[in-house]
Structure formats: structure tokens, C-alpha cells
Amino acid sequence: MKDYTKAQAEAITCLDEPLQIIACAGSGKTQVISQRIARILAQPGVQPRNVVAFTFTEKAAAELKDRVLGIVSRENGDVTGLAEMYIGTMHGYCLDLLQRLVPDTFKFSVLSDITARLLVDRNSRKSGLTVCPTSLASTPRLKRYLHSKLYLQAMSVLREDTIDESQIPPGVVAAQVDYLKLLYSKASFDFTEMINLTVQMLEGDPAEDEDAAAVQAHVREDIRYVVVDEYQDVNPLQEQLIRGLVQFGANLCVVGDDDQTIYQWRGSQVSNIVTFAGRYQGVRQVTLADNFRSSEGIVELAQSVASLIPSGERLAKEMVSAGSQKWERGDLLALTFDDDAAETAWICDRIEQLRGIPFQGSPGAEPRGLSWSDCAVLYRSVRADADSLVAELRRRNIPYVVKGLNRLFDSPEIQAVVGIFRAMIGEITDNDLRQLWLDAGLLPDLLRWDDALTVLEQGRDFDRGKRWGIYNIQRLYLDFLEALELREETLSGAPERGELVFYQLGKFSQVISDFEQIYFNTSPAEKYDAFVKWLTHQAPDYYADSDADAGYATPDAVTLATVHQAKGMQWPAVFVPCLRKNRFPSKRQGGVGLFHVIPETAVDQPDRYKGTVQDETRLFYVAVTRAQKYLALTFSPGHSQLYRNRSLLFDHCAAQTWVSTRQSTKPLPDKIEPKALQETPQVTISFSELKYLLECPYSFKLRFLYGFNPPIHEALGYGKGLHDGLAEVHKKAIAGELLGPSDAAELVDRHLYLPFAYPELRTTLRTSAIKAVERYFAVHGEEIPRTLHSEKQIQVHVAPGVTVDGRVDLIRRLDTDELSIVDFKSTDRAQAEDVTRDQLHVYAVGYEELTGENADLIEVLNLDEAGRNTREEVEDSLLAEIRDRIREAGDSIRSNTLPRLDNWTHHCERCDLVALCRDKPNPPAMLR
DNA sequence: CAGATAGACGTTTTT
DNA sequence: CGTCTATCTG
Structure with a gap:
């Protein structure tokens, strides 16, 4: 202590x-x-x-x-x-x-911002969107696509905030009822x-x-x-x-x-x-109150910023510097420049100057030379203000990462991909499409173009079959890429380009998944039409600020981020540029807003949603307190009238004695070797991710780092429904309530949710699910009271920072008194969960960490009629080995070394993304 | 010099 | 649509 x-x-x-x-x-x-x-x-x-x-x-x-x-x-x-x-x-x-x-929520899944919006747009009436009244004279009703974001915000606020319900117009209340009804009918949660x-x-x-x-x-x-x-x-x-x-x-x-x-x-x-x-x-x-991060100068400056907030709105406190960093005159700067270019150039100069300056993270620590990743540039708005700095950093070859902004749809690669679907519905010609792909540099092998066109040709044919499910967008996309034999390595340009392009292609696969999850059951012609319209008009906006971090590896680069994203972080050197009036503090926003749907007076402290000067001051306080030693606040007049003047926050800081308003001409200390602080990122992966990683690291990379998704299968949900049904059986058993074969139909009806099945398939699957549950009762009924745990959450901590977590279907005590770990298996072709011995041994390791008890057996219970069950002993030697392999797997994620398997194996045979990886080997000559 | 009016402009984002 | 700024008006 x-x-x-x-x-x-x-x-x-x-x-x-x-x-x-x-x-x-x-x-x-x-x-x-x-x-x-x-x-x-x-x-x-x-x-x-x-x-x-x-x-x-x-x-x-x-x-x-x-x-x-x-x-x-x-x-x-x-x-x-x-x-x-x-x-x-x-x-x-x-x-x-x-x-x-x-139990009723076992089958529920979670909608993201994007899929929730798609759901509301697609069901514009049923979701309440177009019937929700507003107080606007010019737009009496909310419009599809245009207002779904606002509508969802209102739907959240109504549930999240303290609302005076008597003030909410009846039409809005009715709309909310509709929205929730839709949500529950789709077995979906939104975040609220x-x-x-x-x-x-x-x-x-x-x-x-x-x-x-x-x-x-x-x-x-x-x-x-x-x-x-x-x-x-x-x-x-x-x-x-x-x-x-x-x-x-x-x-x-x-x-x-x-x-x-x-x-x-x-x-x-x-x-x-x-x-x-x-x-x-x-x-x-x-x-x-003791600040162990920053120098006295920064702490005092931050204190003076906090004192701008009226005392009634904050808790009285006095932050003091614990002296972890030494303040020296010139560390804190408030500088003005004539224009944007001068400001940007100075920031780059300063970053280059600081590189190699000795820095101690804490008193007594061995000094290291500052590196790129020790510098952060924090903006009020990256979107609005960061462009010129990005250009200058690129010109000077200074490595940088822009957080959270990816502008996916701006890139020529994604435009080329979007072209596939525009060509499909005849919006552009096949020649236009080829030109798009050539311009994007995605055609290493022109000879293959005709094969790709064949895929397109087949996709256009909407008379292939009656079932809508076969007109699968994701399938078409992957087939198109397969026909072109597009591989990470064969793309032209620098070696990193392949990684970058695949990241974009993978993101697009995610875009398709999001869309298709909501529009799967739409007639093919309409579906492709709606997809293209959505891609051109909505998607760029929906995905504008989606997550852009590619994996766990941390590059040595200057960070560009918004102040919001910088929360909880620190850097030896922080820059806060573009301190312009109306930008920081930000001018209040106009536009159709929340209070056109919900009356302002119905909300407690409605100002929160509008943004106040105090809010902006708190944000600026966060920016200042990110810095450990060097802090530069800069201003240059912006291009438009609104942003010509200095921010009051800038003036306030410039007036503080700890801050210099001109850079010192005194030389900086002698430089030493720059050495980036390598933080080992926390890696948490699930059992299913681990399974892919152990089988084939590249398959893991394609799925979880790039984001490629396999096509939706119509039977999706069958395996999950069975698992959930049996989970309820076992949970009830633990509580002392025993269910039997007569409950099978009710269990299946509660848990089986098949959002993508056509009616006939739905009936078939329901029948076979009921049979499977009845069979389970018949074969394993007597063992059910021996349940110890059902759906047990377990975790394996292999090495510091590497955690694997997941759920074990069932843990039971056999009549032989042995302890058994059980995994259910169902032939769900959409998600063929192939349980290997390795994976079961990971469960055994997890169970040991959880209870300190060793399992004796691992069993696979096949719920299929023809399926075979397996039962074998836990092998101690394998347990130790599996720990080592997971540790290695964690390291390989962190260092981003996720290579292909050396040659074609049975894993490749079953991999649904193999087309993005390698060609099928030629069959032996005899068989040709 | 106070008040009226026209024109420019448009943020942040986890789950 | 609301807010801020520049400019015009009496």
C-alpha cells in the first residue's frame, strides 16, 4: 500500500x-x-x-x-x-x-446503427418512420432514407432519458409502439x-x-x-x-x-x-487530485480551463501535478499563423524536431528518444480540418494514422466494386465497368475479365429458380472476385497495397452482409435495384465514420484524432490546431433535429442535446490533459468567413503565464535514438475465432481483420435454435424442473428463428428440429438431471494480454462419476461448426481455470439423426500443448503474421473463402 | 450606433 | 432549420 x-x-x-x-x-x-x-x-x-x-x-x-x-x-x-x-x-x-x-431472448441478435437504419428504411411504415408526426411546418412527416437517423435518435432518447410522457404527441407514442413491435418481431435488439x-x-x-x-x-x-x-x-x-x-x-x-x-x-x-x-x-x-501524467505547466493550464466552467456545474477540486514531468519554459506554446499552410508546416517541423529528443515516461526511468507515435494531433473535427495536415505529412513521408475516419466509398477500388452491381442492373455498360476496374488498378490479369463477366451474366438471370435465396449478393461478389483470381500479392503497386485493398474489399463484404441481413427476402430484381440505390445514395453516409482500425498491430506513426477519440489516452507531445472561433467551441447546429420530434419541454435539461459552451470547454480540458510534456495550441484563419477569428479558448490559454506565444530560438537538447513505446495490445478472441486461427491463420485474417463474410444461408439459425432449446432444458434441470418429449414443440417454437428461410424450408426445419429434440430426450433423457452447467461462460488467460473466451454447451457428471465437457453438434450447413479435439481441449483448459477442477472426458453429442457421437479422455499432454499454441496464436495476431497454410489441405477444401487465397490444385492427370 | 436583414454554413460517436 | 456574421438602414 x-x-x-x-x-x-x-x-x-x-x-x-x-x-x-x-x-x-x-x-x-x-x-x-x-x-x-x-x-x-x-x-x-x-x-x-x-x-x-x-x-x-x-x-x-x-x-x-x-x-x-x-x-x-x-x-x-x-x-x-x-x-x-x-x-x-x-x-x-x-x-x-x-x-x-x-429464454424468449435467446434467439435475439443485436442490430448495429447501420442495420437498424436499414430495417427502419425498409419497413418505413411499419417502423413508424413515415407516420411519426413532427412539429415542422415544411416537412410534416419524416422521409424515408432522409430521416431514419433522426428517427432512431428520437426512439433512443424516448427510452434513455427522463421524459415527461404527457407532453409527447400521441402520434409519436404510436410510432414508438410500432418501432418496438417491429424490433421484437424481428427478434432484434437495438443498443438501447x-x-x-x-x-x-x-x-x-x-x-x-x-x-x-x-x-x-x-x-x-x-x-x-x-x-x-x-x-x-x-x-x-x-x-x-x-x-x-x-x-x-x-x-x-x-x-x-x-x-x-x-x-x-x-x-x-x-x-x-x-x-x-x-x-x-x-x-x-x-x-x-494528483496528476501523475503531466508537467506542472500543463496541469495549471488545464486547471485554468476548468475554472471557466461555472462552479455550480462542477465538483470543486484542485488538480495538482505530482511532478512526473518537468515543466520547462517553451514546452507549452500558443501560436498564430497567417494561413493554414504555415500552421501545417510548423506542426510537421515541430514533430520532426521533437523526434529523438530524450524523454522519461516517469522520474528515474531510462530516457528514450521520442518517436512518431509519441505525437498526437487532436482536432475538434478531423473531417473538417485535418485534410491539409494529412497532405503535408504524406508529402514529408511522416507516418500517420487517422483514427475513425475511413471514407470507404471515396476510394477508386470501392467505386469499382460498386460498379459490379451498377453494371448488373444496367446502369453502366460492361465496358464502363472494365474501365473502372482498370482505373482502380485491380486487374492484374486482363485475360480473366471474360470469366468475371460470365459471373455477372449469370447473376443477371433472374429466371434461374423460384427461391429468392439463390440470388445472393455476397455469393455473386465472392464469385466475381474468384473469377478474377484476385490475390493480395498479385495486386500492382507497393507490397502494402495488397493489404490495403483487401481491407477495403473485406469491408465491402461487410457492407453487403449488413444490407442483405435486412433485404434477404426481397424479390431479386427489386433487391439488386434497392442495393444499388442504397450504395449510391445512403451507404457512403452510413459508413462515413465507421471503424477503420485494421487489427491489433500498432504502427509507429503520428496519431490524428478527434478529442473524443483521445479520451483516456496520453502522449508526450500533443498538438491542438485550428483553434478557431465557431469551430472550437463549436457553433451550435441547425437542421431538422431531435426537438422537431420530441417537444423540448418534455426532456430534462434539453440543452445537453444541443451542446453548450461549457460542454466545449470540458472537451478542450480533455484535449489539454492528454499531453505529458509538450503541448502546442495553434491557430490560423480558416477559409470561410465563419472560421476567420481566434477561438476564445486559444486566447484564454495564450494569456496564461505557463504558455509561450513564440517558439524559443534556444536549441533543443541533443537527440538520441528514437524509440517508440511499444504497448502490447490486449487481444481477446472468441473460441470460434480461435478455431479459424488454429486451422489457418490466413482464413482468420480474411474473416476477422479484413471482414470478409461468407454468404447468408437460408437455413441460418437452425443450429442456434437447437442449441438454445437444449440450453433451456438443461438450465431448467439445474433449477430442478425436468422437461420431456412433450415439450419439444414448444421449445422449438420458442427458440427456432429462421429469418432467411422460405416457407417450405421453414416447415421442414421446424419438423426436423422437433424430432431432434425428441430424439435427445429419448437418448439422453436420463442424463439430463446430471447437468452441472449449461452454456457456461469460460475464459482462458494464456499469457498477459491474451484472453480467449466462449461458452461450453454443457458440463455434466456421468453415471461413472466422471466429469464431462459436452459440445452439441448439428448439421447446420450454413455454419458447419466442426468441433475438433483441439477445440474441446481448449474448453477443458478453460474449465480448469474456472473451477480449478479437471475434466475427465470430452464428448460431442450429435443432434442429427445419422450423426455419430464421440467420447474420449482429456489428454494432459495435449492440454499443455494447446496452451502453447494459443499463446503463439496471440503473438501472431499482435505482430500481424497470419500466413497461408503451406499447401492445400482438408481445411482449404471446406473453406468458403478459399477463392481469395489460392487456386484449387489440379486433379491428378488420370482423373482429368 | 442600435436594430433589421441577407447570406453563409453545417461537430462529436460507443454500444 | 438555427446560428452567426456582415452589411445595410434610420
Whole structure:
């Protein structure tokens, strides 16, 4: 405990009172939370499953998990059972909770922003979109495509915020009812509904609703400690969730910094954190004021920025520098330039100057030379302002990464791909298409073009068969690429180009999946027509700010990001350019907005959704506190009238004594060898991903790094439905309730969801599913009471930062008293889950980590009529070997060495993406 | 010099 | 559609 400050130690040891930790920037918050969780776990009688910790992002969760694991294994030497502690996002928690305890939701899947929009657009009336009234005189109704985003925002706000329902127009209420009806009829959650339904379960009457009773019983029995990180960004619905989880007396600890609230436009409410102590009884407040990240100059500057926020809207606190960095005159700069070009040039000059300057991460550490990745340029808007810097960095050959902006549809490669479908419906000629592909540099082998055209020709023929499912867009796309024999290596240009192009092609495969998931059951001609229209008019906008990070490897490059994306990060040198009036603080937005659907007065603190000067000040505070030592704030007049003047934030900073307004002419210290700080990224993969990785690293790369998806199969959902049905059987058995063959039809009807099947297939599959369940009861009925666990969540920690997680179908005690790990297998041709011995041994490793107990047997139970079951002993030698192989697999992801198999194997035979990898070997001459 | 009016312009994003 | 700026008007 002596490495901690007094405040930190107080936070760590306070386990029994409601605790509010106010953590200033760089105060070692994550370390404190992890240490506190380790303390909780060390108490006698506390099990890992008694602890729930929420983070804002998956990334933050991975980091926290790894820290806790590190501390626990160091201090206790044993991490058994830790997989049962939940550390993750609230969304993930709610989804998991529902799909464990509420059988009706087992079959539900989650819509992304994009697929939710597609669903609303396609069902414009049924979703309520076009019937939802607005207060606009000129646009009395919302329009398809144009307003689906706004409509979804309103649908979220209505559920997430504190709303005065009496003020909501009846038409809007009716629209919302329609929307939810559609969502549930499609067995889908949007991001809000996972939390909303969980809250309903937590607040429902257990006497009336058996699902609510099950959820509440679980919470009452298991949850004893709840920790909420980034508490300042919690919205009212999430606050309700937290209250529901602690309603039976669990301890609550919230951690946050009100000065860093930057998501109020998404509904988060600063007042949650500001009034926390007044809303819960006997709250202990601890302020972590020591900043271990930045120099005194930066801390003082940040303090002066925070003081611009009116005192009634923030918690009083005084951040102090712990002296981890030394402030020197000239580290902090506020500079003005005549134009954009001069500003950009200076930033590049400065980055080049700083490269190789000795830097110590903490006092006493070995100095290293700063490198590219130690510099970050943070914008209010990357989209609006970053172009000129990108051009200059490229001109100077300085490596850089622009976060979160990919502009997928701008690239000639994607335009060429879009051309395939435009040509298909006759919007452009085949010659135009060829020209597009030539211009994009995607035709290494012109001879193959005719084969590709044949694929197109066949695709155009809508009289091939009656079933709409055979007119599969994804299939056509992959066939087209296959006909061209397009390979990563054979593309012209620099070697990295192949990787870049494949990344784009893979993203496009994801675009097709998104579309086809919603439009699968549309007549072929209409479907292709709608696809092209969507690709030209909507998709570029939908995907404009979609995720662009390619894998886990971190390049040594300058980071360009928005301030929002920089949250939680730090760099030795930070640049904040384009500090222009109306940009930062940003001018308020016009346009058709939320309050044209929902009356402003019905919402508590409606200003959140509009953006205030205080919000912008908090955002700027976040930007400043990212810097460890060097911080440059710059301004040059923008091109348009609106952005000609200096930002008031810039002027405020320039007036601070710690800041220089002219760069010093004194020479910088002597340079040493630049050495990038290599952070080992956290790698978390699922069992199914691991399966691909162990079989063929390149197949893993194509699927999970590039994003290629296999075509949708009409029977998709069959295997899942069977699994879910049996899961309910076994879960009920654990609770003491035994189902039998007469329940088979009801089970299948509850769990089998076949969104892509045509009517005839649906009937066939339903019948065979019922038979399979009946057969299961007939063959295994007597063993059902021997269930120990069903759908058991397990995790394997192989090496620091490498986690594999997944679920084991069934764990049971045989009549021989042996412990058996069981995997169900069904012939679901869409997702032929081939369970290998390797994979089952991974389960055995996971089970051992979870319970400390060794499994004796691994079994595969085939649910098919003709299928064979297998049963074999767990092999200890294989267990050790599998650990090594997973560790290697983790390393290969991090270093991005994911090569093809050396030669054609049986894995290639069954791989549905093999066309993107290699040719089929020629059959032996005799067979030709 | 206050007030009216025309014209320019349009952010951030996890789950 | 709303906000900010420049310019015009009395």
C-alpha cells in the first residue's frame, strides 16, 4: 500500500460504504480500481461472480481485466474462477444477463446503427418512420432514407432519458409502439433495448413475471459489488440499471471526473455525478487530485480551463501535478499563423524536431528518444480540418494514422466494386465497368475479365429458380472476385497495397452482409435495384465514420484524432490546431433535429442535446490533459468567413503565464535514438475465432481483420435454435424442473428463428428440429438431471494480454462419476461448426481455470439423426500443448503474421473463402 | 450606433 | 432549420 497516495489508499480500502471516486485526469484511476477489486476478491466469502464492473468501451474493459488479473495472480497466485467476474460494458452485461435468464431472448441478435437504419428504411411504415408526426411546418412527416437517423435518435432518447410522457404527441407514442413491435418481431435488439429490457426486468413485479423473478433472484443472490467507471458519461436509463443492480444492498462504487463529460449530446448527464452524494445514503467521497501524467505547466493550464466552467456545474477540486514531468519554459506554446499552410508546416517541423529528443515516461526511468507515435494531433473535427495536415505529412513521408475516419466509398477500388452491381442492373455498360476496374488498378490479369463477366451474366438471370435465396449478393461478389483470381500479392503497386485493398474489399463484404441481413427476402430484381440505390445514395453516409482500425498491430506513426477519440489516452507531445472561433467551441447546429420530434419541454435539461459552451470547454480540458510534456495550441484563419477569428479558448490559454506565444530560438537538447513505446495490445478472441486461427491463420485474417463474410444461408439459425432449446432444458434441470418429449414443440417454437428461410424450408426445419429434440430426450433423457452447467461462460488467460473466451454447451457428471465437457453438434450447413479435439481441449483448459477442477472426458453429442457421437479422455499432454499454441496464436495476431497454410489441405477444401487465397490444385492427370 | 436583414454554413460517436 | 456574421438602414 505504500506506493499509493493517501487518497488512493482510502479509495482502495473503502469497501463497505457507497463510494464516489472523483478521479482527475492522469490520477492513476485504473490502477486504483483494479487494486480495489483485488481487495474485494481477497475478502473471505467473496466470489468473483459477486463483482460487476462497468467500463465505457470494450477496450477499457480489456485493460481493466488485465490489470485485475495481474494483481490477483501476483498477490494470490491463483486466478481460479475469475472468468465469472463481469468486467465490460453495460450493453454487454445486459445482453448476457438476458440471454442467460430470459429464454424468449435467446434467439435475439443485436442490430448495429447501420442495420437498424436499414430495417427502419425498409419497413418505413411499419417502423413508424413515415407516420411519426413532427412539429415542422415544411416537412410534416419524416422521409424515408432522409430521416431514419433522426428517427432512431428520437426512439433512443424516448427510452434513455427522463421524459415527461404527457407532453409527447400521441402520434409519436404510436410510432414508438410500432418501432418496438417491429424490433421484437424481428427478434432484434437495438443498443438501447438491451438495457431497457433489463431495466424492466429489474423493476418488474416478480409475482407477475417469471422472467423478472429470475433476473431479480440472480441479482439478489449474486451481486454484491458494483463498480462503474466513467460515471460522468452515464445516461438516465443506465443510471436506472445501476440502481436496479444495487437495489438489494450491493455496494456501489462510481468513478469519474465531471470535468471530462464529453458525451452529453448522446444523453449522458453530468448531474448524475454532481448530485451522486445527495442521491445515495452515506456516500464517502474521495478525490484523486494528483496528476501523475503531466508537467506542472500543463496541469495549471488545464486547471485554468476548468475554472471557466461555472462552479455550480462542477465538483470543486484542485488538480495538482505530482511532478512526473518537468515543466520547462517553451514546452507549452500558443501560436498564430497567417494561413493554414504555415500552421501545417510548423506542426510537421515541430514533430520532426521533437523526434529523438530524450524523454522519461516517469522520474528515474531510462530516457528514450521520442518517436512518431509519441505525437498526437487532436482536432475538434478531423473531417473538417485535418485534410491539409494529412497532405503535408504524406508529402514529408511522416507516418500517420487517422483514427475513425475511413471514407470507404471515396476510394477508386470501392467505386469499382460498386460498379459490379451498377453494371448488373444496367446502369453502366460492361465496358464502363472494365474501365473502372482498370482505373482502380485491380486487374492484374486482363485475360480473366471474360470469366468475371460470365459471373455477372449469370447473376443477371433472374429466371434461374423460384427461391429468392439463390440470388445472393455476397455469393455473386465472392464469385466475381474468384473469377478474377484476385490475390493480395498479385495486386500492382507497393507490397502494402495488397493489404490495403483487401481491407477495403473485406469491408465491402461487410457492407453487403449488413444490407442483405435486412433485404434477404426481397424479390431479386427489386433487391439488386434497392442495393444499388442504397450504395449510391445512403451507404457512403452510413459508413462515413465507421471503424477503420485494421487489427491489433500498432504502427509507429503520428496519431490524428478527434478529442473524443483521445479520451483516456496520453502522449508526450500533443498538438491542438485550428483553434478557431465557431469551430472550437463549436457553433451550435441547425437542421431538422431531435426537438422537431420530441417537444423540448418534455426532456430534462434539453440543452445537453444541443451542446453548450461549457460542454466545449470540458472537451478542450480533455484535449489539454492528454499531453505529458509538450503541448502546442495553434491557430490560423480558416477559409470561410465563419472560421476567420481566434477561438476564445486559444486566447484564454495564450494569456496564461505557463504558455509561450513564440517558439524559443534556444536549441533543443541533443537527440538520441528514437524509440517508440511499444504497448502490447490486449487481444481477446472468441473460441470460434480461435478455431479459424488454429486451422489457418490466413482464413482468420480474411474473416476477422479484413471482414470478409461468407454468404447468408437460408437455413441460418437452425443450429442456434437447437442449441438454445437444449440450453433451456438443461438450465431448467439445474433449477430442478425436468422437461420431456412433450415439450419439444414448444421449445422449438420458442427458440427456432429462421429469418432467411422460405416457407417450405421453414416447415421442414421446424419438423426436423422437433424430432431432434425428441430424439435427445429419448437418448439422453436420463442424463439430463446430471447437468452441472449449461452454456457456461469460460475464459482462458494464456499469457498477459491474451484472453480467449466462449461458452461450453454443457458440463455434466456421468453415471461413472466422471466429469464431462459436452459440445452439441448439428448439421447446420450454413455454419458447419466442426468441433475438433483441439477445440474441446481448449474448453477443458478453460474449465480448469474456472473451477480449478479437471475434466475427465470430452464428448460431442450429435443432434442429427445419422450423426455419430464421440467420447474420449482429456489428454494432459495435449492440454499443455494447446496452451502453447494459443499463446503463439496471440503473438501472431499482435505482430500481424497470419500466413497461408503451406499447401492445400482438408481445411482449404471446406473453406468458403478459399477463392481469395489460392487456386484449387489440379486433379491428378488420370482423373482429368 | 442600435436594430433589421441577407447570406453563409453545417461537430462529436460507443454500444 | 438555427446560428452567426456582415452589411445595410434610420
